[in-house]
Amino acid sequence: MKHHFHLTADWPGNRNDIGDIETGDLKTKISIPEAMDGPGVGTNPDEMLLGAAATCYIITLAAMLERSNIKKVSLTMESEGIVDVTNGVFTYDQIIHRPTLILPADTTEAMVKMARRLAEKAEGSCMITRALAGNVKVSLEAMIEVEK
Numbered sequence: 020m021k022h023h024f025h026l027t028a029d030w031p032g033n034r035n036d037i038g039d040i041e042t043g044d045l046k047t048k049i050s051i052p053e054a055m056d057g058p059g060v061g062t063n064p065d066e067m068l069l070g071a072a073a074t075c076y077i078i079t080l081a082a083m084l085e086r087s088n089i090k091k092v093s094l095t096m097e098s099e100g101i102v103d104v105t106n107g108v109f110t111y112d113q114i115i116h117r118p119t120l121i122l123p124a125d126t127t128e129a130m131v132k133m134a135r136r137l138a139e140k141a142e143g144s145c146m147i148t149r150a151l152a153g154n155v156k157v158s159l160e161a162m163i164e165v166e167k
Contacts, residue, residue: 024043026040026041027040028040030049034051034057035056035057035058036050036058037049037060037061047061047062048060048061048062049061049062049063050063051063052065052066055104055109065111068111069100069114071147072098072148072151072157073096073098073114075145075146075147075148076096076098076116076142076145076147076148077094077096077116077118079141079144079145080120080137080141081094083141084134084137087137089122089130089133089137090123091120091123092122092123093120094120096117096118096119097117098114098115098116098117099114099115099117100113101113101114101115112156113156113157113158114151114158115157115158115159115160116157116158116159117160117161117162118138118159119161119162120138120161120163120164121164121165121166122163122164122165123165124165124166124167126165131163131165134163138159138161139159139161142159
């Protein structure tokens with residue numbers, strides 16, 4: 020079975036103008052970020068790639084925790100995308116996911132170890148991470164804690 024996703028884009032101007040995209044529930048302005056000498060309105064390809072990788076990872080991890088019957092108090096994450104610019108060539112170099120998983124106070128040490136393994140496994144199980152393999156380094160700095 021194949022799933023199809025569609026996006027429409029409207030780019031009315033030149034490099035430093037502002038466009039629009041729409042896909043499913045996402046409808047937003049797009050432009051080149053200020054850091055890359057653009058107008059910085061709406062989102063941009065760099066943030067969208069980071070968003071795709073981050074949402075895929077966190078959803079994959081939540082599903083793996085659920086399948087393993089590991090209860091959680093919270094699962095939050097910060098992700099960072101690093102773009103290298105060398106000789107005018109832009110290369111998406113690296114994505115770092117920093118999830119914070121808080122487990123209930125009654126979580127056993129074995130469950131904590133399992134949660135850590137799942138956090139690491141989720142990175143390679145995410146289809147976006149697999150799509151980036153060989154092109155963008157994706158790394159993990161997970162923090163797993165038990166509620167006090």
